[in-house]
Amino acid sequence: xxxxxxxxxxxxxDIGGDTGALVVAMPPELEGKEVEIRPVDHRPDPGxxxxxxxxxxxxxxxxxxxxxxxxxxxxxxxxxxxxxxxERLRASVIGGQVCYAVWPGATN
Numbered sequence: 091x092x093x094x095x096x097x098x099x100x101x102x103x104d105i106g107g108d109t110g111a112l113v114v115a116m117p118p119e120l121e122g123k124e125v126e127i128r129p130v131d132h133r134p135d136p137g138x139x140x141x142x143x144x145x146x147x148x149x150x151x152x153x154x155x156x157x158x159x160x161x162x163x164x165x166x167x168x169x170x171x172x173x174x175x176x177e178r179l180r181a182s183v184i185g186g187q188v189c190y191a192v193w194p195g196a197t198n
Contacts, residue, residue, distance in 0.1 A: 104161040108185035112159040114169065115196045120144045123171055125157040125193075130166040130180065141172055155196070159183075169193075 103111040114125065126141040140162075146153040157169075164185040168177040181191040 101158045101160055103158075103188060105188065106186055108164045109161050110164055110183040110185050111188045112162055112167070112181055112183050113188060113190050114157040114159075114179070114181065115190070115192045116144045116155040116157055117193060117195045118146065118153075118155045120171070120193070121146055121155055125169055126172045126175075127159055127162070127167050127169050129163075130168055157193075 105111050112127075116125075121144050123144050124141045125144060126139050128139050140159060142157050142159060144155055144157050146155045148154075162183045164183055167181050167183060169179045169181060169191075170177050179191060179193055181189065183189050
């Protein structure tokens with residue numbers, strides 16, 4: 091059963107040590123699409139790949155679309171829309187920090 095309230099409101103970030111978060115500014119036309127992330131080094135067994143939905147959230151009175159990865163190990167990542175897997179963006183995550191990136195075609 092899906093939660094109809096999922097994605098609404100603030101996002102809880104779990105950062106510290108070698109764990110950071112990544113916020114990706116997204117174009118509004120991608121709302122509802124899934125963005126998947128994978129380590130650039132393609133570790134042999136990274137576990138399941140992570141994905142999040144593109145959502146519009148109200149920030150300072152206007153809607154901003156983003157994909158938020160709340161807890162990632164520090165490192166380089168490639169991001170793509172599911173399910174095609176073609177890399178669209180590379181981003182760095184630094185432990186203990188909220189990092190930002192802009193998807194091609196997005197404004198921030």
